[in-house]
Amino acid sequence: MYKDEMIQLHQFLVYVLKYLAEDDQITNDCNEYISLKISPHHIHKTKAEHKHAIFVLCKIISEIIADKDNNSIPDNVCNSLADLVTRSEKEINVA
DSSP, rough: OOHHHHHHHHHHHHHHHHHHTTTTTTHHTHHHHHHTOOTOOOOOHHHHHHHHHHHHHHHHHHHHHHTTSOOOOOOHHHHHHHHHHHHHHHHHHHH
């Protein structure tokens, strides 16, 4: 996937997160994403950093959906996304 496509996906996931979030819940759920200090508008960030942000957003979105819909998402999906976040974090630290 090209970097500009990653940025578009990143932006889409931010929209999905904002749609799912209610009131101040977004700041409670998104501390990990906010601490990355990367948004889709940061085009100077590397492709790996946007990829990591995408995985973090996917993990947060899956957790929010699982909480809202009484665990409609299997635990193994949430766990797999958490593993992807960990692996992509290692890629950033190596680079």
